[in-house]
Amino acid sequence: QKEVEQDPGPLSVPEGAIVSLNCTYSNSAFQYFMWYRQYSRKGPELLMYTYSSGNKEDGRFTAQVDKSSKYISLFIRDSQPSDSATYLCAMTPSNTGKLIFGQGTTLQVKP
Amino acid sequence: GAVVSQHPSWVICKSGTSVKIECRSLDFQATTMFWYRQFPKQSLMLMATSNEGSKATYEQGVEKDKFLINHASLTLSTLTVTSAHPEDSSFYICSARDWTGPGELFFGEGSRLTVL
Numbered sequence A: 001q002k003e004v005e006q007d008p009g010p011l012s013v014p015e016g017a018i019v020s021l022n023c024t025y026s027n028s029a030f031q032y033f034m035w036y037r038q039y040s041r042k043g044p045e046l047l048m049y050t051y052s053s054g055n056k057e058d059g060r061f062t063a064q065v066d067k068s069s070k071y072i073s074l075f076i077r078d079s080q081p082s083d084s085a086t087y088l089c090a091m092t093p094s095n096t097g098k099l100i101f102g103q104g105t106t107l108q109v110k111p
Numbered sequence B: 001g002a003v004v005s006q007h008p009s010w011v012i013c014k015s016g017t018s019v020k021i022e023c024r025s026l027d028f029q030a031t032t033m034f035w036y037r038q039f040p041k042q043s044l045m046l047m048a049t050s051n052e053g054s055k056a057t058y059e060q061g062v063e064k065d066k067f068l069i070n071h072a073s074l075t076l077s078t079l080t081v082t083s084a085h086p087e088d089s090s091f092y093i094c095s096a097r098d099w100t101g102p103g104e105l106f107f108g109e110g111s112r113l114t115v116l
Helices: none
Strands: A004-006 A011-014 A019-025 A031-037 A043-052 A054-058 A060-068 A071-076 A086-091 A104-111 B004-007 B010-013 B019-025 B034-038 B044-051 B067-073 B074-083 B089-100 B104-107 B111-113
Touching: A004 A031, A011 A019, A019 A086, A031 A060, A043 A054, A043 A060, A043 A071, A043 B111, A054 B089, A071 A086, B004 B067, B004 B089, B010 B019, B019 B034, B019 B089, B034 B067, B034 B074, B044 B067, B074 B089
Parallel strands: A011 A104, B010 B111
Antiparallel strands: A004 A019, A019 A071, A031 A043, A031 A086, A054 A060, A060 A071, A086 A104, B004 B019, B019 B074, B034 B044, B034 B089, B067 B074, B089 B104, B089 B111
């Protein structure tokens, strides 16, 4: 069993839709949770960074962490074609620890 | 924001040759840099942690003699793929933490290696 599981998709939605991206994990020691966006042939860029449980909102993006269920989510409101990319979840036990990445979910937002 | 630059962004080489990839932190000093490998439609896998002025720490299963890492300065780490073979073809990405702020991890643009 992988430490971090993420449905690779692809996920295709119409412009303006609400997108839900999810990851599950098995290591209860994970404390820091991140979502990265990666465009084709580019390096990942950090979208959201959450410590422990709870919600965090930044513009159209909301990250949720449910440590009791070992489940994290990223919601994208009013999705745009420019949101089309691969979204990777990542997590680590400590702020300086090794990041464990999910497989990534490919999202396509159609105009 | 902080920027991590990689060079070259893509390289094609013949089997048996060696290829060097550079990773630079452009506006901050990075005592530690990380090298990842990403196959198509796969996640990033950490290969090694590059430490300025000392030996790199390799993840299990990564051949240190195959993937030579040098972190000679606070802004530059290099990854050399020695005697490259077609199975080494991959997307190599470096990252570094900017500790002048909250310690955010910044990634380079990646280097795509194709070994013929």
